[in-house]
Amino acid sequence: MVLGRWKQSKLLGKSILGRSKVKSKIAVSALAAVAALALSIPMFAHHGGSEFDDKEVTTVMGGTVTRFEFVNPHIEIFWETKDDKGVVQKWWAEGTTPNLLYRYGWNKDVLKPGTQLQSVGGNRCKNGDNCMRLRKIVLATGEELPVPR
């Protein structure tokens, strides 16, 4: 795996989500349940980032990558989760510039469609949509992709 060299335990050390305790669950909120019906999430080519709640971190468990854009100005990750009843939730996360992520080991292939996720954490969109500013991402293999601030 291209990211096998990353130090999993060190990077996961500060996460409050121990790997052993976590199964693939879906994080759902009342607002997200409604917003999930929207297939298209409004995206701005570039914006100040003020639409994310920078006080709290939301974590979504599990999921599969459906689309990954590794381009400037922000990378974009699209993924889907499915709850116990089979209801699909679509999520979107925006990250920083690929220029920076590339230096931390990312490339266009790290999140190919179909990649299984363990968790994605970020600053949720203030309007409650299923979107966030990426802060942390862990693959189902347990490997964490570094997210520099």
Place this chain on the structure above:
Amino acid sequence: MVLGGIALFVCGRITYAQDNKPTASTKPFDTRDLSGTWMGLRFGGNIILDGQQGGPGQKPAAPAGPGQGPPLPMTAWAQAKFDAYQKLGDDRYKMDPRRDCFPLGMPRDMYEPVPLEILQSPDQVVILLENDHINRHIFLNMTEHPKDLSPTWMGHSIGHWEGDTLVVDTVALHGETFLDGAGHPHTGQLHLIERIKRVDANTLDDTVTVDDPGAYTKQFSIQKTYQLKPGWHVMEYVCEDEWSDKLKKYYPDGYFNGDGAK
């Protein structure tokens, strides 16, 4: 109404190993050698008003974006322009020179979340900004700015050493840019006194004092700390990519995978 799943919200701030907290290096270094590739510790700069730091440790640190940072001592003109900009809400970006991929001006272009690379020669210090290939020339062989300078996006900079600090004077900035990501305006009278110091082997401090009587009733400073990134060089970053999905065709696989500069 929860659809059979578990709502899992993590409250509070998670700290990651990537927080980039600097630790003072004890490695020997040449205090007048600023060369290398440097990365800001976080987006934006820290406002310093009346000698009191308005930023570090407080959240948000500084005007990386609208609504952030302490209120600045603006003139009536500047306050009106600032307020009008804030009122635009999400449409602010349409008024931002960045929207048309113009240079961000000074000091804002020093605060982007991409690295800068410093090259030095006896006559000048050149700062390469990864943000859209902008470069700054700080001329060391001039004691005065040329007369009748035309205003430009990045201005004209001259510098001299005072002990271990490079003191840079910048003028001739036209008023089309903002000082920062929050939208604080400036006039063509903007005059920046910048002090760049290599604090230790891995740390660069850049403090810019803003002198613009047309926009600000008092001088204030913006400070930023950069960390040395050995092995890094500035990479290609083309702002125009940001604005059109069509432009992604210029990347072989529709993605940017670095230009080898790392």
